[in-house]
Amino acid sequence: MAARTWTAAPVVALVALALTWGRDIGTLVVVLVAILLALAVLAAVHHAEVVAHRVGEPFGSLVLAVAVTVIEVSLIVTLMLSGGDEAATLARDTVFAAVMITVNGIMGLSLLLGARRFGFARFNAEGTGGALATVAALAATCLVLPTFTTGQPGPEFTGPQLVFAAVASLSLYAAFVVTQTVRHRDFFLPVTKQGKPVTEEDSEDHADPPTNREASVSLVLLLLSLVGVVGLAKIESPAIESAVLAAGLPVSFVGVVIALLVLLPETIAAANAARRERIQVSLNLAMGSAMASIGLTIPTLAVASIWVPTPLHLGLGPTQIVLLSITMIAAVLTVVPGRATRLQGTVHLTLLAAFLFLSMSP
Structure with a gap:
């Protein structure tokens, strides 16, 4: 599609969002x-790749991960304000779905595409391993511990415990960002077949980077696209909920569907990078999204809980804890060698399928 399509799509999506927000819409409008939601997703991917080309890695993948997560947090808070007590587990379900989709779905798809085309999917084990360790620590602190603490009835933190979890999350996320972008940036760059970081001179992408003006325009359009994606996903949620209920699925599965929609830009961007043998970029997107989804969401919700009357149930159930544990064990075994085959990609995609199936049939 022409560049003007990607320029117009975010604007049209926002206009549609303004016209349909808070209104009952018919089947044709749905x-x-x-369709506009799909165009907004593709526009977000296009503008994210423009920005990434200008600022280079790992900053490019960081921009998309943070942008998506900030808007995802806004959506969670909005739904909690209007959902009442039924939204008590919304944050937990959304964050857990994001972790499973990114660590199993995005990473598994990227490894499968890369290994299928190039024999092996090669990446930097040091950078990816550090990112995975951060994701595991965040998930255990914010999603597993609330199930076992006894200060508050149910899978819920007490006030001081929630403050600690929020501070710990922000600290871990800040430490990772400094490591990724300043102290050990080379750990998060694509690698050659010999395992060495790819420099700008080694890169096969010889196209001139966009100008500062073009990158700035794309950054604005990226943010507008993401607002459109999340907003239109919210508009579509009643239709999705009706379809879910008509199919006899639990209401909680609606959150999984919304998470899949919101993470589509990162999924497509990661798949595109994998096809260009830039597996590290794909893994940066996957791990960065999982990390930001916890590290930014929990502190924001901790502050929002001062005004939001809805209880905040963060603790995972037994089935979810088992899935998270298996995912982390499999991810460690995948990351340690610094290269993966189609088998590892298939393992993670199978775990994603197990998560989706058990979300539909708990």
Whole structure:
């Protein structure tokens, strides 16, 4: 599609969002909104790749991960304000879905595409291992511990415990960002077949980077696209909820569907990078998204809980804890060698399938 399509899509999506927000819409409008949602997703991917080309890695993948997560947090808070007590587990379900989709779905798809095309999917084990350790620590602190603490009835932190979890999350996320962008930036760059970081001179992408003006425009359009994606996903959620209930699925599965929609830009961007043998970029997106989804969401919700009357149930159930544990063990075994085959990609995609199936049939 022409560049003007990617320029117009975010604007049209926002106009549609303004016209449909808070209104009952018919079947035809639902279909049109779905089409605009798809265009907004593709526009977000395009503008994210423009920004990434200008600022280089790992900053490019960091921009998309943070942008998506900030808007995802806004969506969670909005739904909690309007959902009442039924939204008590919304944050937990959304964050857990994001972790499973990124660590199993995005990473598994990227490894499978890379290994299928190039024999092995090569990446930097040091950088990816550090990112995975951070994701595991965040998930255990914010999603597993609330199930076992006894200060508050149910899978919920007490006030001081929630403050600690929020501070710990922000600290871990800040430490990772400094490591990724300043102290050990080379750990998060694509690697050659010999395992060495790819420099700008070694890169096969010889196209001139966009100008500062072009990158700035794309950054603005990226943010507008993401607002459109999340907003239109919210508009589509009643139709999705009706379809879910009509199919006999639990209401909580609606959150999984919304998470899949919101993470589409990162999934497509990661798949595109994997096809260009830039597996490290794909893993940066996957791990960065999982990390930001916890590290930014929990502190924001801790502050929002001062005004939001809805209880905040963060603790995972037994089935979810088992899935998270298996995912982390498999991810460690995948990351340690610094290269992966189609088998590892298939393992992670199978774990994603198990998560989706058990979300539909708990």
